[in-house]
Amino acid sequence: MASDSSQDPLDAVLRPNWQGALPAGADPLFVGIGAICDTAARLTGADGAALAVLTPTRGVRELAYATDALAQQLDEVQFTVGEGPCLDAYHEDRPLLCAELDDKTLDRWPAFSSELVGLEVAALFAFPVPGQHRPMGVLELYRRTAGALGDGAHRSAQLCAAALQRTLESNWAQHLRHSTTEEAAIEAAAVSGSSAANSDPFTRQHVYVAAGMMAVQLEITTSAALDRLRAYAFSHHVSVTAVAADVVARRLSFRHLGDSSVDS
Template sequence: MRHDSPSQDPRPGREREVGRAFVELADTLVDDYDALDLLDRLVTHCVSLLAADAAAILLADPRGELRTVASTSEDAELMDLLQLHAGEGPCLQAYRDAAPISVPDLTTTDRWPAFTAAADATTATVFRSVHSLPLRLRGEAIGALNLLHHQPGSLPPDDLALAQALADVATIGILSERVIRNSGIVAEQLQTALNSRVVVEQAKGILAEHSALDMDQAFERLRAYSRSNNLRLADVARDITTGRIDPTSVTGRHRSSGRG
């Protein structure tokens, strides 16, 4: 359950969980790290540590257009898509301003009328509050992190600060000092993450169709398989799409004739 007041006590063991999250994220910052796996771990930690119902990350492609590269649910991706189609919303604002944006109740804000109207008209969206943090370094934003909640309400300043710190770690992982000095490498690094996301979506579809899973369940199986075998998420996804990995070995379920 989300805290509505900064004075509330943190959950037992939360300090240890925070420490583990930063250690795990830092461990990915090696010479040949997988940016997509880093971002996927970030959204997973945000949901766990900040009691968010969902989280998503958008990165800017070489043309400056935002695209979802990591999310914890299909509903979270839909919220991103609605903002991108409307050309406005909290995540776009956080990216453009390179500053955090908090919306305690989407039904009472008039800041982004096109987005809120689309969200209100789409019954699949179940989120009432959004908190968006920029992925930024030295005032330059390369994307945004969205924290989504089913219930309206504010996040304590300490939670927002923690979310920004996690986002900053991920940003540093994407834009190292060496990369910052070479804009060509920056574009290549970001494009690689974006391209990998496309392959992951294809693999999710294959797993869902093969084993009668929904897309969220398919992604959970995909992520669990890659981590348990110490493989890159994008590499596993690519091997599934090319037939090198049997979907049954990932999902543990044989082909089904119908969803169940």
């Protein structure tokens, strides 16, 4: 592996590869993340919180932690449809504060809005986790009742986002100290993530593996395959991780499915 000092290590660990995705497992890169998310929910009065780690590579996104099933589902919906406050907070590098999920607010995300029907969520708040050049992730908070964050809660959320940055960077620095080179550290993190993937309820390793398999079946790029995987999941009203699990287990193949079956 060629050395690239400007390479984002999380990007390298998370980059999809059809021959075997390099996931970011809960150990060692995400140690301590759960406690900070729990604290963020408590200090802001939120009903739940999650941390999504994103990288400059298109479509690469890992759920590092969620405090509860609804927080996990809200992140999963945004991952599946490819839109929502988390993604906009990341791309715009600013907090997205949805104190009330009314029609005017949700017009911005029509696909995401349609998936919220029936979910007990009335407010969403997304805070970028700072990075050297761009955010490295997003702290996601939700409430079951509408209402803006007070000044104290807003500051607490930003302090927790900064704590997440320090923890992620410290975990990576510690991992580097136990490796001879940055390349060796990336490979070790990938192996560790692979071994933890089966027990990690948040990892999306199988999504990127499935996208690679689908890319081979349809003779398209991995990015295009990931888009089609999302489209298939959305049109069939299932999560993209559920579809990916079927692809990886070879219960579902796109090789003999026409474009209409994928995109409809």
